[in-house]
Amino acid sequence: xxxxxxxDVPGAIIHYxxxxxxxxxxxxxxxxxxxxxxxxxxxxxSTYFMVVSYDRRGFSRSYLTAAQxxxxxxxxxxxxxxxxIQHVSKKPAFVLGNSSGAIVAIELLIQYPGVxxxxxxxxxxxxxxxxxxxxxxxxxxxxxDKYVSSGVLLSARLFAEGIASGVEExxxxxxxFDAREGDFVGGNAMYWYERELRQYPCAVPNxxxxxxxxxxxxLAGGRExxxxxxxxxxxxxxxxxxxxKILEFPGSHGGYVTHPEEFARVMCAAALGEARLGE
Numbered sequence: 001x002x003x004x005x006x007x008d009v010p011g012a013i014i015h016y017x018x019x020x021x022x023x024x025x026x027x028x029x030x031x032x033x034x035x036x037x038x039x040x041x042x043x044x045x046s047t048y049f050m051v052v053s054y055d056r057r058g059f060s061r062s063y064l065t066a067a068q069x070x071x072x073x074x075x076x077x078x079x080x081x082x083x084x085i086q087h088v089s090k091k092p093a094f095v096l097g098n099s100s101g102a103i104v105a106i107e108l109l110i111q112y113p114g115v116x117x118x119x120x121x122x123x124x125x126x127x128x129x130x131x132x133x134x135x136x137x138x139x140x141x142x143x144x145d146k147y148v149s150s151g152v153l154l155s156a157r158l159f160a161e162g163i164a165s166g167v168e169e170x171x172x173x174x175x176x177f178d179a180r181e182g183d184f185v186g187g188n189a190m191y192w193y194e195r196e197l198r199q200y201p202c203a204v205p206n207x208x209x210x211x212x213x214x215x216x217x218x219l220a221g222g223r224e225x226x227x228x229x230x231x232x233x234x235x236x237x238x239x240x241x242x243x244x245k246i247l248e249f250p251g252s253h254g255g256y257v258t259h260p261e262e263f264a265r266v267m268c269a270a271a272l273g274e275a276r277l278g279e
Contacts, residue, residue, distance in 0.1 A: 001019065002017050002018070002019040002042075002046075003017065003018050003019065004016075004017055005017070005018060007083065007084060007087050009057070009079070009080055009083050010066070010079075011057070011064060011065055011066040011067070011068060011069075011076070012057040012058070012062055012063065012064050012065055012066075012080070013062060013063050013065060014054055014055070014057060014062045014080055014083075014084060015035075015054060015055045015060065015061035015062045016035070016052055016053065016054035016055075016084060016088075017035055017042070017051075017052070017053050017054065018050065018051070018052055018088065019042060019043070019046040019050075019051050020045065020046025020047065020048070020049055020050050020051050021046075021050050022048050022049045022050055023048075023049055023050065023091070023093070023094060023117070023271075023272070024049065024050050024052060024085065024088060024089040024091065024092075024093035024094065025045060025049035025050065025051050025052065025093065025094045025095070025096065025271070026052045026053075026054075026081060026084065026085055026093050026094070026095045026096070027041075027042060027051065027052065027053040027054075027096050027097075027101075028054075028056070028081060028095065028096070028097035028098070028101035028102070028104050028105050029053075029054075029055075029056060029059075029098065029101050030097075030098045030099025030100045030101040030102070031099055031100060031176065031177075031192055031196070032059070032176055032185075032188055032192075033055060033056045033058065033059025033060065033062075033188050033191070033192060033196075034055045034056075034059050034060040034061075034184060034188060035053035035054050035055055035060075036060075036182075037098075037176075037254075037256075037257060038053045038256060039053075040256075040257065040260035041256040041257075041260040041263050041264050041267075043260075044260050044261055044263075044264030044265075045264045045267060045268070047264075047268075048268045048272060049094065049268075049271075050088070050089070052084065052085075052088055052093075054084060056077055056080065056101075056104075057076065057077065057080055058191050058195065059184070059188050059191060059192075060184040060188060061184075070195060073195060073196075073199065074103070074104065074107060074199070074200060074203055075107070075111070077104045077107075078104055078107045078108050078111055078112070081095070081104060081105075081108050082108060082111075082112045082115050085115045085116075086115060091117075092114065092115055092116050092117040093115065093116065093117055094117050094118050094120070094271050095108060095109075095116055095117075095118070095119045095120065096120040096122065096267065097119070097120070097121055097122065097124070098122045098123065098253075098254075098256065099122070099123060099124070099125060099231075099253065100124075100125065100196055100200040100201070102121040102122050102123060102124035103121075103124050103125070103126060103200050103201075103203055103205075105119045105120070105121050105124075106119065106121050106124060106126075106205055106210065106217070107203070107205060109210065109213050109216055109217060110205055110206055110209050110210050110213065113213050113216065116216055117216070118216050118217075118218060118271065119216055119217050119218065120218045120220050120247070120267065120270070120271075121217065121218065121219055121220060122220040122221065122222075122249065122256075123220070123221050123222065123225065123229075123231035123232075123234075123235065123253050124231070124234065124235075125200075125201045125230045125231055125234065126201065126203065126205065126234050126238075127140075127201045127202065127230065127234070128202065128203070128204050129234045129237040129238060130230065130233050130234050130237070131233055131237075132233075136201065136230055137201070137202060139162055140197055140198055140201060141198060142158070143155050143158055143159045143162070143193075143197060144193060144197055144198055146158050147193045152177055152179070152186065152189045152190065152193065153174075153177070153178065153179075155193070156173070156174045156176075156177035156178070156189070157174050159173070159174075159177075159197075160172075160173035160174040163229065163230050163253070164226075164252075164253070165222075165224055165225050165226035165229055165252040165253065169252055169253065169254065172254060172257075172258075173253075173254075177189045201230075207241070210242075211241075211242060214242045214244070217242065217244070218244075218247050218270065219235050219238055219239050219242075219244055219245075219246050219247065220235075220246065220247040220248075220249055221235045221246050221247075221248065221249065222248070222249055222250070222251045222252035222253055222254075222255045223248040223249065223250060223251070224250075224251055224252040224255075225252045225253060226252070229252075229253070231253060247266070247270055248266075249262075249263050249266050249267075250262040250263055250266065251263070
């Protein structure tokens with residue numbers, strides 16, 4: 001059974017959900033910023049973990065309570081994740097972050113390795129490491145300009161067509177930003193456009209420090225993700241640098257939504273070992 005809770009942190013109230021028992025697993029969402037994207041996979045994962053999912057500050061039910069330091073918003077996101085882990089568990093947590101949530105997870109490992117058992121970074125769009133990073137930076141700026149001139153819906157279509165691995169996924173991505181899909185969707189989309197689309201993909205992690213923590217880093221991606229995507233080439237560059245293999249999950253960028261059962265099996269096997277799946 002899932003329990004809905006809140007945590008007061010400097011400048012915000014973090015809304016989070018806890019379900020299951022076992023080692024702590026924190027799920028960090030990407031563009032939508034809210035925990036509901038993980039609902040189906042969280043149920044599957046809760047058989048083996050105490051799963052903690054949450055709305056990142058400023059999204060959905062995680063309300064802002066003071067002026068924000070937007071110049072350091074990524075570090076603030078990291079601090080929130082750290083405080084949430086420490087609040088729910090006395091032990092280090094497994095962390096799964098997707099997309100910009102994977103960027104938060106990587107920074108969490110860099111800044112606070114003591115709270116992390118292992119980080120699963122699923123398709124972090126760190127364009128600094130993309131062979132065509134300049135093109136992607138310009139593309140994200142183009143999407144932002146479209147948002148300013150024409151609104152969320154048209155910009156979301158442009159964004160979806162650029163990043164998705166195929167027509168079906170593009171339709172799903174665009175739907176995520178459609179205000180008709182939920183009470184918080186419109187506000188979440190605007191907040192993401194203003195505070196995240198241009199900023200998080202351009203983050204530059206401290207690679208020297210990350211290399212020192214690489215034993216706790218798992219680079220992950222969807223087996224159906226396109227060769228021309230924003231994510232797969234980044235994963236390959238990081239894998240080569242840290243001499244790692246890329247852990248393949250089902251589906252593409254949103255495999256945890258389209259293939260929740262198989263996604264959870266891969267996650268459990270990688271984190272806990274194949275033997276645990278038969279228990």
